[in-house]
Amino acid sequence: xxxxxxxxxxxxxxxxxxxxxxxxxxxxxxxxxxxxxxxxxxxxxxxxxxxxxxxxxxxxxxxxxxxxxxxxxxxxxxxxxxxxxxxxxxxxxxxxxxxxxxxxxxxxxxxxxxxxxxxxxxxxxxxxxxxxxxxxxxxxxxxxxxxxxxxxxxxxxxxxxxxxxxxxxxxxxxxxxxxxxxxxxxxxxxxxxxxxxxxxxxxxxxxxxxxxxxxxxxxxxxxxxxxxxxxxxxxxxxxxxxxxxxxxxxxxxxxxxxxxxxxxxxxxxxxxxxxxxxxxxxxxxxxxxxxxxxxxxxxxxxxxxxxxxxxxxxxxxxxxxxxxxxxxxxxxxxxxxxxxxxxxxxxxxxxxxxxxxxxxxxxxxxxxxxxxxxxxxxx
Numbered sequence: 137x138x139x140x141x142x143x144x145x146x147x148x149x150x151x152x153x154x155x156x157x158x159x160x161x162x163x164x165x166x167x168x169x170x171x172x173x174x175x176x177x178x179x180x181x182x183x184x185x186x187x188x189x190x191x192x193x194x195x196x197x198x199x200x201x202x203x204x205x206x207x208x209x210x211x212x213x214x215x216x217x218x219x220x221x222x223x224x225x226x227x228x229x230x231x232x233x234x235x236x237x238x239x240x241x242x243x244x245x246x247x248x249x250x251x252x253x254x255x256x257x258x259x260x261x262x263x264x265x266x267x268x269x270x271x272x273x274x275x276x277x278x279x280x281x282x283x284x285x286x287x288x289x290x291x292x293x294x295x296x297x298x299x300x301x302x303x304x305x306x307x308x309x310x311x312x313x314x315x316x317x318x319x320x321x322x323x324x325x326x327x328x329x330x331x332x333x334x335x336x337x338x339x340x341x342x343x344x345x346x347x348x349x350x351x352x353x354x355x356x357x358x359x360x361x362x363x364x365x366x367x368x369x370x371x372x373x374x375x376x377x378x379x380x381x382x383x384x385x386x387x388x389x390x391x392x393x394x395x396x397x398x399x400x401x402x403x404x405x406x407x408x409x410x411x412x413x414x415x416x417x418x419x420x421x422x423x424x425x426x427x428x429x430x431x432x433x434x435x436x437x438x439x440x441x442x443x444x445x446x447x448x449x450x451x452x453x454x455x456x457x458x459x460x461x462x463x464x465x466x467x468x469x470x471x472x473x474x475x476x477x478x479x480x481x482x483x484x485x486x487x488x489x490x491x492x493x494x495x496x497x498x499x500x501x502x503x504x505x506x507x508x509x510x511x512x513x514x515x
Contacts, residue, residue, distance in 0.1 A: 139272045140168040143264055145252050146279030147173035149184065149228075150404030150421050152235040154277055157429035159242045164429075169245045170273070172266060176236070176247055182228035183301070183343065183381060185335070186419035187221050187482050193422065197230040200337045202316040205478075209321035211470035216478050223316050225335060226418070252280055257397040275438060277428075279404040286390045292452065293459035294351070295387040297415030299333070300359035301345035303379040310372060311336035321466040323366060329458060329465025332366055341378075349415075350462055353384060385415040389452035393442035401428070401438040408442070412451035414485055447487040450494070456509040468501055475500035 142158070144151045155171055158164040202223045206215045239245050250266040255276055264271040287294060317334035324330070329349040336342040346362045348354070359382075367375065385405065392408030403409060409424050410417040431441050458465060472481065476497050483489040484497050498506070 137270045137272055138170070140170040140246075141274050142167055142169045143262070143271055143273035143276045144169065144171045144278075145173075145255070145264065145276065146404070146406075147171055147176055147178070147247070148279055148404060149182070149231070149418060150279045150407070150409060150425065151277065152232065152239075153421055153425045154403060154428060155245060156235045156238055157425050159238050159245060161429060163433055165242075165244060167244060169242075170248055170271065171239075171245070172248045172250055172252055172264070172271070174249065174251050176249060178228065178232060180227050180229040180379070181381075182383075183335075184226045184228065184231070184418040185223065186416060187218070187223050187486075188419070189220050189482075190222075192224070194224070194226060194231070197226055197234050198224050199227045199230065200225045200313075200335070202314065202335075204315045205318040206315050206320070207318050207470075207473045209319075209466045209470045211467055212474040214473070215315060216473070219479055221479060221482055223318075225337070252278075254282060255400065257399045260399075262399045274399065275432075276400050277403050278400060279402070279406050281395075281402065281406045283395070285395075286386065286388060286392070289390060292388050292390045293455055294390065295349055295455060295459060295462075296351065296353065296384050297347060297349055297387055298353050298382075298384040299345050299347040300356065300363070300382040301333075301343050301380065302360075302363055302377050303341070303343050303381075304367075304372075304375045305378050306340045306372065306375045308374075309339035311339055311342045313338050313342075319469060321470075323362060325463060325466060327463045329462055329469075331466070332363075345381075349387060349458060349465055351459070356382075385410055385417070387412055387415055387455060389448060389455055391444075393439075393444075396439045396442065398437045398439055401441060403428075411485065412448070413454040416485070419486065445487065446494075450498075452513065453506055453509045456512065457505045460509070461505060464502070464505065468505075471501045472497065 144155055158169060204215055204217045205223060250268055252266050254265040256263045262273045262276040264273060264276060313336040319331040321331045323332060331347055333345040333347050334342055344363050346359045389412050392402055395402055405417060409420050411420055428441060480493045484494060
């Protein structure tokens with residue numbers, strides 16, 4: 137049996153970012169830390185984007201930034217300057233390289249390449265079983281879940297942000313790489329919330345991502361045919377597909393934190409760190425891992441780390457509306473972007489807004505659906 141003070145399960149964004157916080161803080165030098173994952177070298181398996189006011193912690197590894205976004209639908213279309221904000225993009229390979237450079241400098245941090253099968257809080261220690269070994273940790277942080285409760289419970293609807301993206305290259309300059317397309321609903325909705333998300337990284341390169349907020353995944357060919365049709369409709373016919381990516385991110389107000397114990401904390405998407413109403417995770421993980429590193433210096437009960445806020449209630453109502461009326465997403469988001477200041481929307485989605493801004497934002501969207509959702513929850 138291998139023992140450690142802290143064990144981190146999963147070497148994705150949340151697990152590595154937490155380890156990075158510990159590596160950068162001399163307080164944790166006296167503690168042994170083990171990271172367990174099936175693989176350390178994940179390459180460019182993710183693209184993370186987030187908006188940020190001014191300079192930020194990850195600016196040295198940014199792949200691209202934009203100072204304006206485009207929102208498009210039959211209800212409202214507009215190019216919107218971001219003001220003091222920037223929309224930022226990171227390719228995961230750069231992120232992983234930055235983190236591992238720091239972790240390899242710390243003799244108290246060890247990486248184990250193995251598959252985790254089970255973990256159990258035994259009161260004063262946690263047992264972690266892998267394919268080849270048994271580990272014992274005083275505290276365990278897991279980006280892996282070992283149950284399917286989110287999908288079997290009926291209290292909270294579970295939508296998915298699911299997508300396939302093509303990184304394409306054209307022979308001739310084609311794109312305005314100063315503007316990111318945040319949402320373009322100019323595609324058949326087919327009873328869902330469907331949009332194209334476009335990140336032009338140069339005048340000849342762009343990521344086109346066909347994205348849905350809905351319950352069910354599509355056959356792979358349907359995503360790809362929609363991208364092809366979208367490109368052709370815009371006169372983009374001569375291009376090569378350089379890379380592809382796909383993903384499915386849960387969007388739910390399910391209380392992930394109810395599975396936390398004194399010695400086990402679920403992190404990342406497994407811990408509910410994905411913003412339920414948008415599917416964004418990276419910026420929230422940045423804030424959560426900072427707060428967690430500080431928390432560990434004074435607290436020993438991990439079950440007390442997560443706090444329920446009013447923003448969880450807002451997310452719950454939003455998801456209730458989209459689950460009940462999935463076809464109104466274009467109208468809902470159009471009303472939001474048309475009737476609210478963009479910077480206020482960003483603060484609201486980052487859970488940094490004040491109550492007055494929140495009232496204004498709630499008033500900007502079709503209210504009847506939210507009133508019905510509110511009373512359904514109330515009773």
